[in-house]
Amino acid sequence: MNKLEAYGHIAALAIRGELVFPTSVNAALRVQLALDDPDCPIDTAISLVLAEPLLAAKTVAISNSAMFNRAGAPVVTNVRGAIMRIGYQNLFALAAAMVVRQFGSKISDPALRNKAEKLWDHTIAVAALGRLIGRYVTGVNEDTALFAGIVHEVGGFYLLSRADEFPGLLDEDPENWHSASEEIITREVMRKLCIPEPVADAIEGLRDSFMSIPPDTLLDTLLLANHLTPVKSPLQEPQRDLPPHSDSAIDLFIDEHKLASMLEEAKRDAADMSAALLV
Template sequence: MNKLEAYGHIAALAIRGDLVFPTSVNAALRVQLALDDPECPIDEAIRLVLAEPQLAARTVALANSAMFNRTNGPEVTNVRAAIMRIGYHNLFALAAAMVVRQFGSKIADPELRAKAEQLWQHTVHVACLARIIARDVTYTNPDTALFAAIVHEVGNFYLLSRADEFPGLLEDDPENWQPASEEIITREVLKKLNIPEPVSTAIQGMRDSFLQIPPETLLDTLLLANHLSPVASPLQAAPRELPPHSESVIDLFIDEEMMEELLAQAGKDAEAMNATMLV
C-alpha cells in the first residue's frame, strides 16, 4: 500500500467512524468529556481527576507552576486546591493535552517517536503563545485559545499513531500528498473528540486561511501563534506563511518590546507545561 492508498484507507475508515484510539486515550477522553459540563460539581471533578493518577499529579503540578502561580502564592498540595486555582477550563485543556500526548505513547518506530516528540513540542509552544496572544493582542478568550492550540495538531498525532501500520505513510512524496484525505482525518478526529464547533472550525481553517491585520479572531490567534512558534511541525508540508507584507505590519500591533516579552513568557510557560506533562 503506497502513501496515497494509505491516506485514502485511513480517511475512509475515519468517515465511517472507525477511529482506533489507544486505551490510554479513551481513559483520558472520558475525563475530558465529563469536565466539558460547566455544571459538573467540584466534588465530581475531584473524583474524576483522582481516578486518573497521572492527571491528578499533573493538575497539582500545573497549579504550582509559574504559568498559574505568578504571584508566588502558597504551594497547593491537593487536587481540590489545584482545580480551584487553574479553573475548569484549564483542567479541561490539561485533560485534552493528555489525550493528545497519549497518541504517541505506543509508537514503536524510533523515527516516528521523534516526529511525535517534535510535534508535541510544537503543540506546547503554539499553545503557550496562543494563550498570551489571545490575552494581549487579539482579546479573544485565552482559555479557549490554549485549548484550541493544544488540539490543533490532533489529526497529525492520530496519523503518527497509525503510521506503524502503514510503512511509508509519512514519507516525503509530493506526488502522493493528499491534503483532502488529511483534512477528512482531522475533521473526523476532532468530531470524535467532541471538540466544540467554533474551535474545530478555527483549527480546520488554519490550512487555507491568512492572518487578518489586525488579528482579532481565534483563527488569527492560532495562525499568529503557529507563525511565532520556535518549533515547527514535522508533518507540515511547508511553513504556513503570513500574507505578503504581514511581517512588516506586525509591529503595528506588537512592538519590539512587547514581542520580546511575549516570546520570553511563552517560553517559560512552555517549560512549565513540559515539566507538568513529564510528571
C-alpha cells in the same frame, strides 16, 4: 498499499468512526465528556480526576507552575485546590494534552517517535504563545487559545500513531495530494475528542486561511502563534504559514520589544507545562 491508498483507507475508517486510539486515552476522554458541561459539580470533577492517578498528579503539578501561580500563592497539595486554581477549562485542556501525548505512546519506529516528540514541543510552544497572543493582541479568551494550541495538531499526532502500519505515510508530498484525506481525518478525530465547534473550525481554517488585519479571532491567534513560534512543526507545510508580506503587517500591532517579551514568557510557560505534564 501506496501513500494515497493509505490516506484514503484511514480517512474512510475515520468517517465510519473506526478510529484507533490507545486504551489510555479513554480515561481522559471520560473527564473531557464530564467537563464539557459547565455545570458539572466540582465533586464530580474531583472524583474523575482522582480516579486517574496520572491526571491527578499532572493537575496538581501544573496548578503549582509559574503559569498559574505567578503571585507566589501557597503551594497546592490536593486536587480540589488544583481544580479551583486552574479552572474547568484548563482542566479540560490538560485532559486533552494527555490524549495528545498518548498518541505517541504506541509508536515503535524511532524516527516516528522523534517526530512525535518534536510535534509535541511545537504544540506546547504554540499553546503557550497563543495564550499570550489572546491576552495581548487578539482579545480572544486566553484559556480557549491555550486549549486550541494544545489540540491544533491532533490530526498529525493521530497520523503519526498510525504511520507504523503504513510505511511512507508521512513522507514529504510536494504536490499535497493527500490534503483532503488529512482534513477528513483531523475533523473526525476532533469530533471523537469532543473538541468544541468554534475551536475545531479555527483548526480546520489553519490550512488555507489568511490572517485578518487587525487579528481578532481564534483562527488569527493560532495563525500568529504558528508563525511567530521558533519551534516549528515537523509536519508543517509551507502554505500553513502566513504569507510573506505578513511580517510587515505584524509590526503594526506587535512592536519588537513586546514580541521579544511575549516569546520569552511563552518559552518559560512552555517549559513549565512540559515539566508538569511529564510528572
